[in-house]
Amino acid sequence: MTWNKGKPHRILKNDMGRVMRQITTKQRKTAIFVISVLFTATFLLIGRLAYLMIFHSEEYATDAKELHERERSIKAARGIIYDRNGVVLADNKPVCTVSVIHSQITDPERVISVLCDVLDLSEETVRKRVEKVSSIERIKANVDKETADYLRSFELDGVMVDEDYKRYYPFGTLASRVIGFTGGDNQGIIGLEVKYNSMLEGIPGKILTLTTAHGTEIPNAAETRVEPLAGNSLTVSLDVNIQRYAEQAALKVMEAKGANHVSLILMNPQNGEIYAMVNVPEFDLNDPYTLNIEYAPKEDTSLSAEEKNTLLNRMWRNPCISDTYEPGSTFKIITATAAFEKNAVSLTDRFYCPGHKIVEDRTIRCHKVGGHGSESFVDGIKNSCNPVFMEIGARVGIEGLYEIFERVGLMRKTGIDLPGEASSIMHKVENVKAVELATISFGQSFQITPMQLLSSVSTIINGGKQITPHFAISAKNTEENTVKTYTYEGETGLVSEKTCETMKSLLEAVVHDGTGKRAYLPGFRIGGKTATSEKLPRSSNQYISSFLGFAPAENPQVIALVLIDEPEGIYYGGTIAAPVIAEVFDEVLPYLGIEPEYSEDELKMDGIGTFPVPDLVGMSIEEAKKLLKAYEFGDVYESGEGTVITEQFPEAGEEVKKNTNLILYMK
Ligand SMILES: [Zn+2]
Known part of the structure; x- marks a missing residue:
């Protein structure tokens, strides 16, 4: 120790003062530091809490509840989904969902082995889920x-x-x-x-079970059950029998002609109810992720997920609603309608066909090489x-044509109640010169969907009424009460009565003794029009026949359109497509x-x-034979064995x- 002599107090006082000053400064700094840390921490905590309360409250509430309730x-x-006669098209099959509750498993190894065996799953998958500490695992x-x-x-x-x-x-596969x-x-x-x-x-229901914080169900605790609410049933205009007739006829021609695919639609032209919509080959609705042989790659190549998706x-x-095509000659129905509506032609007008027509600098040919010579409009x-x-x-003229296209619905979608409907592709009116006008007149250089053609011709033959092609008729709840009736309003007077009558009889003549005669059925009055469309590019020489x-021609109750995509060999619509409709009508009309009225x-x-x-x-067999x-x-x-007739059939x-x-x- 150092002994200091003299003036100790002062020294002490001075030194102590210095020391004290030093201590105070250091402590103050520490205190300020501690306080600021505490303040910052508190501030952060409050902020975090506020954040959680504001933005994550539901999540945390659920978490807290899950400790005590399992859902x-x-x-x-x-x-x-029912067809128009109450035949079930889409149903539910009772199946089960298997889940595990981690906290209740007493023998995990046995659970894993049984689940793998019975459900045909890999051990890795099952083990991961069984061993996961969670409330419930599917x-x-x-x-x-x-x-x-x-x-x-x-x-x-x-x-x-x-x-x-x-x-x-x-x-x-029906109507897939x-x-x-x-x-x-x-x-x-x-x-x-x-x-x-x-x-x-x-609306799905739920089962709430009370559990301890460890997930064990509390015995005798009430289970809360919220029953699910079954969906409404839907009745659609499809008719299973008509769909089947149509599908058989489509498959037959697809195979006979080695075609890519065949589409066939049957509809009521008076109200737009669709009876059948076939696109063969169809696919299996119970196994929709397996590619049909027609869509699978020819060679046994493995597909990437993306490639498979594209093919699916x-x-x-x-194709009836999502694919557009050049309709070709079936479209002459629309051109003729426009000509009558605009008073541009009469049935007795004479024409001359040398086998082509020169339009500006182009020679546009008729399908008959030598030409049809002199002919009336009917011819x-x-x-x-x-x-x-x-x-x-x-x-x-193009303005007149487009005005009629507009009226019969070719410039808009049909509004059919299926997703994925395509729009028509038309030239802008200012881009249509004489050559385009000529080709549009016989159904080329623009594209529409098959459904648009069927819908617009319906308006022409039903007396000028706009129809919306559709399937849905009504929806009912589980108590069989109708909850919705689907209605489809449409404008009327879009085509004059006179033009409508003229077109129906002209199209009946086409089937009676024109290019559509292979659709003729004795006893029935059928109207119609054939077409052979070239697929684009024209150089590919591929066709849609x-x-x-429609029938009966005077008061059409059914209208049908068949498209045969890329038939092999003979590809004329009149030769190969018209008989398909005759075959379908022979079954469907009765x-x-x-x-039939002969x-x-x-x-x-x-x-x-x-x-x-x-x-x-009462007659003897001899008397009967004579009669x-x-x-x-x-x-x-x-x-x-007897000699007298006691019963007869019919x-x-x-x-x-x-x-x-x-x-x-006999008796
Ligand atoms: Zn000609």
């Missing part, structure tokens, strides 16, 4: 009921098997691009399933003569209650006509077709 959702049954959805029941029989702790639904399409299908969460992906998703989907989208595409449409239509197109037909000439044809069955009961000579039965069968008085077989019972 399992119950899928709502999706609404059923293992597999869409497990069929049988497998689910088998799994339940193991009575594994912590494994939940919940009832669920999967969309099921009883007809598989129209009906569409749903994804993993039951949401619509294409077709009516996506268009009417909000009507069909329903192509397979799911609906012109029966012959589908290009020069006649170039001539009347020129008389009407088509035929548009089905729709349109009975003309005198038709009755003379082999096997045509009906007659009433005579009463043969039957006057009737055109097919084969007559005798049944029984019965007396019944109206039967010629060549019907007759059965006689």
Whole structure:
């Protein structure tokens, strides 16, 4: 120690003062530092809290609740889709969802091995989910009921098997691009399933279970169950039987002609209800992610996810509404309508076809090389003569033509209730010169969809009424109460009554003895028009053969359009497309209650006509044989041992077709 002598107090005082001053400065600095840290921290915490409270309150509330409540959702049954006669087109199949609750699993290794075996999953996948510490973990959805029941029989702790639904399409491929299908969460992906998703989907329910903070269910605690609300059912205008007739006819011609695909639409031209929309090859709605042989790559190459997606989208595409094409000669119906509406032609006007027409510096040919020579307008449409239509197109002019296109709906979408409808592609009016006008007049140098053509011709033959092609008719809830009736308003008077009558009889003449004669069916009055469209580029020499037909011609109840894409060999619409419509109408017209009425000439044809069955009961077989000579039965069968006829089939008085077989019972 240092002993300091003299003036100790002062020294002390002075030194102490210095020391004290030093201490105070240091402490103050520390205190200020500590206080500022505390302030900053508090400030940050308050800020963070405010942030969490404002922006994440729901999330945290859910987290807090999850400690005590476990929620399992119950899928709502999706609404059923019915055809016009109540036949189920889209249904639900009961399936199950398998989940695990981590905290309840008592034997994880056994759970993993059973789940892998029964559900056919890899151990890696299952282990990850079983070992994950979470409230509930989904293992597999869409497990069929049988497998689910088998799994339940193991009575594994912590494994939940919940009832669920999967969309099921009883007809598989039927009308695949129209009906569409749903994804993993039951949401619509294409077709009516996506268009009417909000009507069909329903509201899912939930099961709330009280648990401890560790996830163990509290015994005897009330389970809260919020029942799901099933979706509304939808009735559509499709008719399964008509769709089938049409599909068979389309498949037959596709195979016979080695075509890429065939589209066929049947609709009521009076109100726009679509009876059938076929695009063969169709795909399987119960397995929509497997490429059809027609869409899969020819060689066994592995596809990237992107490539497969492109091909799937192509397979799911609906060419009737999503693809545009040059309609060709079926479009002459529109040009002729414009000419009548604009008083630019009369039925008796004479034309001359030398096999071509020179328009400015171009020679545009008729399909008949030597030309049709001198002909009336009626002959012109029966012959589908290009020069006649170039001539009347020129008389009407582009403004007049476009005005009619506008009226019959070719300048806008049809408004059909399916997603993905394409618009027509037309020249701007100022870009249409004489050559474009000439080609437009016979259906070239612009593009429309098949649905637009069908819809616009409907307006011409139904007396000038705008129609909206559609499927949806009504929606009902589970109590069978109608919740919505779909209505489709349309303008009237778009085409004059006079033009409508003229067009119907002209188009009947085309089928009676013109280029459409292969669509002729004895007993029925059918109107129609053929077309052979060149696909672009023209140098490819690929064609679309088509035929548009309707019946009965005087009061059309059904209109149909068939398109055969890239047929091999003969490709003329009149030769290969018209018979398809004849075949379909032969089945569909009687089905729709349109009975044949034979003309005198038709009755003379082999096997045509009906007659009433005579009463043969009580006669001997000899007497019956004599009488039957006057009737055109097919084969007559005798049944029984006796000599007197006691019963007959068909019965007396019944109206039967010629060549019907007759059965006689003897005693
Ligand atoms: Zn000609």
